[in-house]
Amino acid sequence: MDTPTTLLLAGKNETPIWGMSSATRITRIAKAYQPKPDETGVIVADTRFAFDPQWYAWIAARPGAVLTLGGRPVLANVSRERAEAVRSAIDADSGSWAEGLSATAYEDGITIYNAALRKRERPFLIELIPANVRAIERASYFGAYKGVTDLLTKYLWPEWALVLTRIAARTGMTPNFITTIGAALCVWATVLFWDGHYWTGMAAGLAFMVLDTVDGKLARCTITSSWWGNIFDHGLDLVHPPFWWYAWGVGLGAHGLALAPDVFWTVMGVMVGGYVLQRLIEGWFIHVAGMHIHVWRKIDTDFRLITARRNPNMLILFVSLLFSRPDLGLLAVTGWTVLSLIFHFVRLLQAIAARRRGAALTSWLSDGSAA
Missing domain, CATH: 1.20.120.1760 (CDP-alcohol phosphotransferase transmembrane (TM) domain)
Structure with a gap:
């Protein structure tokens, strides 16, 4: 599957979710999302995590922002010039990814109003490991x-x-x-x-x-x-x-x-x-x-x-x-x-x-x- 030019995938993950790989799922999310004209940055997404599609739209609307879980970057909205460096830093688990970015922790409890599904909620974000697959699929389903x-x-x-x-x-x-x-x-x-x-x-x-x-x-x-x-x-x-x-x-x-x-x-x-x-x-x-x-x-x-x-x-x-x-x-x-x-x-x-x-x-x- 071709990856959109506005998306860079970081990390490696062989754990499937809903019958597909994490990379495939994130790529589908990126293709389904229609960016606004002023959203010209690149989203760097770590495949070692599974997240609700709402988070993709949330980060896409916030240039220079990064969403973290347990201090680890999951989604980052960066300039094209810096995208590869941020991906490399995430791959290497190096803290240099944080330079110049404004971090928001998932643990802060942010909620989002989903107009399409008519509800206010805190969308899921969970580390994608075999032990978490059923919990992730359940969260995805009810989300x-x-x-x-x-x-x-x-x-x-x-x-x-x-x-x-x-x-x-x-x-x-x-x-x-x-x-x-x-x-x-x-x-x-x-x-x-x-x-x-x-x-x-x-x-x-x-x-x-x-x-x-x-x-x-x-x-x-x-x-x-x-x-x-x-x-x-x-x-x-x-x-x-x-x-x-x-x-x-x-x-x-x-x-x-x-x-x-x-x-x-x-x-x-x-x-x-x-x-x-x-x-x-x-x-x-x-x-x-x-x-x-x-x-x-x-x-x-x-x-x-x-x-x-x-x-x-x-x-x-x-x-x-x-x-x-x-x-x-x-x-x-x-x-x-x-x-x-x-x-x-x-x-x-x-x-x-x-x-x-x-x-x-x-x-x-x-x-x-x-x-």
Whole structure:
């Protein structure tokens, strides 16, 4: 793999992580990072350490800075003229690398706000030795997790998905391959719901939902995200839920629980319309506030756990199956869709009002407030 001209690798390390060498991983990070026009220095990275990609962006924005762990340099942003000398000093474990550089110790506890994953955290930085591989992969995996998501994704299957992500990485599976398997399961679940085979459909849907976590984590952990992968994954996520709800409604007939035609079409109109409107509100909020609606205040983050998205809705439907009343489950999801829509619409109006008053709209995750 060609190394970017803005990266120099120091040290030697044969310990693999996520099925690849440290040098390959760091090179992928450097290629994925898009430097700003004023970031013309060279990043010297020690392959004897594994770090979250956020640290690469952090150091790239700080000319003359070096990030250390235990007093040892991990990442340094230096001029092209001095880059080779710094790399040689790091290779030789010589202290001359520090000349003219401003050191920041990882132990100082710096935190970074990750806007893409909607969370504030202290990204991982660990020495890459065989004894630390599982801990590093775990830190890398959970570092790729969104801080703001639904309760099932956050609490129920992170450990399952971690095991599957490790297997996928070690066997050379690509994120798009995982997404393709998930897409097949998604279609199968739709057919099963249509025929009223709700429990089997639930199993297929659960497998799909777990793989929907795995493909994204695999892409981030192996640094193999792609334009098509993002379109494929997010497009599937965006399109399929209304088909599930419609199929569920059709399948009620197989259980003698079919809704009256006027009720059925009202339910479908509310659920599909509410789903679309909620997505539009989220987009409008980003236009107004420059951030996702779910990260404005802590109440928005907490509500994201249960808002009427696919996973919380599936939990409602699962409970209805326990009582053999999938019809009431569908009606409950319809009602919850309306309540969630009202909540988000009110939050949008509040943001618009705040903007008109001249108030600054910032995320509680970025500014540390919980108001």
